[in-house]
Amino acid sequence: MEKKKKRRFLVIWLLLLAATLAGVILIKPPESEESVKFMMYDAVMHEYGKISLFGLMEVNPAVVSAFTVTGIILLFAAIVRIFVIPRFKDVPGKFQLLLEAWVGFFDGLAKTNSPHRNKFLGAYIFTAGSYICLSTLFELFGLQVVNTEGISMAMPAPLADINGAICLGALSYLVILGGGIIANGGRGAAGVLKDFSLPISMSFRLFGALLSGLLVTELVYYYITISFVLPVIVGVLFTGIHSLVQTYVLCMLTSVFYGEATEVHEKKKKDEKAAA
Amino acid sequence: MNVPLNINLQQILLHLFNFLLLFGGLYLLLYKPVKDFMDKRQSKIRQIIEESEKMHSEAEEKKAEYEAKIAEFDKYAAEKEKEVLKEADEKAEKKLSLARAEAEKIVEEARVSGRKEHDRIVESAGEDIASLAAEAAEKILSESMDSTYAAFLDAVSGGEISGKQG
Known part of the structure; x- marks a missing residue:
């Protein structure tokens, strides 16, 4: 019986391999409407392939992706709020443990890096981290959307769009600046403004990291001859790892700079000066 | 104005929204x-820990209190024991001296009565000896008289009586 099963498996496997190879050889690549150069250019610039947002305006596909991701996350959060959280127990189950670890990770990151003021920071990096991680993974699903030219296209990661990355980078900087002003007034603001390159570095790091994944994946998908097996590895590498790494990097940077900006150290200096 | 990289403020605001x-x-x-x-x-856990710590310290205090009480009681018991032993010793000593006096008295009485008895016995023994001596003498006398009388009778009757008696 075992030998029979093995033989059957081998036959099916070899047939499938032969069929796919035949497919690769026999099927002519579709006459693409857009060259790889154009496609790569558009992935960066988003000048074409706009999507109508409820007929109000034409936007980049990343905006629609952003709203879709937000909708999915909020729906999930609402379901959890209604059905799961009221049934929380002191000794947590697996799902409760996952939720607690999720919240606890960002809360702990905020508390560790910013011991003085961390309530708002915890909530902010929780949202930003969840958004970066889940919206990057969202790209893997390849949900389709029709652009204004009537062509179907896969929804990209929201932060692979420069506008999305700038929004998050600049917002993180504003959060740090706000924390500095609230905690230390003008001196705090001056300390944060000193790092004026921070919003740019944050935005472009995010954009560059996610865009590189998108470009390589697009490149692999573009050529049918390398669109077997390889996209899985590339997709997992560039999407999965980037989502985790970029989440950690942005949250860590924001919390570290926020902690530095909100640190109170005026009185010490005065005392030291008086002693000297 | 042509913004590089197609940066669009409207879309940034949409992302922000x-x-x-x-x-x-x-x-x-x-x-x-x-x-x-x-x-x-x-x-809640902190409260439980605090409560248990409080209870623990209370228990420690009570333990110390009880240990102090036990030590105090031990001290009291030792003192009491010493007192009781002393009292018992005194009582025993008293009883012993009383008993000794009693014994001396009994011995003295016994000695006196013994002496009296001795004197009485010696006195009565003297009387007895005298009476016994008298009896013995009488007996000796009677026996010698009887044998003399028998000899006389034998002599008279030619030995008939002594032959019949024999």
Whole structure:
């Protein structure tokens, strides 16, 4: 019986391999409407392939992706709020443990890096981290959307769009600046403004990291001859790892700079000066 | 103006709007309730730990109190024991001296009565000896008289009586 099963498996496997190879050889690549150069250019610039947002305006596909991701996350959060959280127990189950670890990770990151003021920071990096991680993974699903030219296209990661990355980078900087002003007034603001390159570095790091994944994946998908097996590895590498790494990097940077900006150290200096 | 990289302020604001929507929603629906629950549980555990520590310290205090009481009681018991032993010794000594006096008295009485008895016995023994001596003498006398009389009778009757008696 075992030998029979093995033989059957081998036959099916070899047939499938032969069929796919035949497919690769026999099927002519579709006459693409857009060259790889154009496609790569558009992935960066988003000048074409706009999507109508409820007929109000034409936007980049990343905006629609952003709203879709937000909708999915909020729906999930609402379901959890209604059905799961009221049934929380002191000794947590697996799902409760996952939720607690999720919240606890960002809360702990905020508390560790910013011991003085961390309530708002915890909530902010929780949202930003969840958004970066889940919206990057969202790209893997390849949900389709029709652009204004009537062509179907896969929804990209929201932060692979420069506008999305700038929004998050600049917002993180504003959060740090706000924390500095609230905690230390003008001196705090001056300390944060000193790092004026921070919003740019944050935005472009995010954009560059996610865009590189998108470009390589697009490149692999573009050529049918390398669109077997390889996209899985590339997709997992560039999407999965980037989502985790970029989440950690942005949250860590924001919390570290926020902690530095909100640190109170005026009185010490005065005392030291008086002693000297 | 042509902005490099096709940066679009309107779309940045759309992303910002989207993010703020997500921030508010996630904060209210997930972050705050989960964190509140965790904080509440933490404070509950802290309270339990504090209570147990308080109970532990109370128990330690009580233990120390009881140990002090036990030590005090031991001291009291030792003192009491010493007192009782002393009292018992005194009583025993008293009883012993009384008994000794009693014994001396008994011995003295015994000695006196013994002496009296001795004298009485010696006196009565003298009387007895005298009477015995008298009896013995009488007996000797009677025996000698009887044998003399028998000899006389034998002599008279030619030995008939002594032959019959023999």
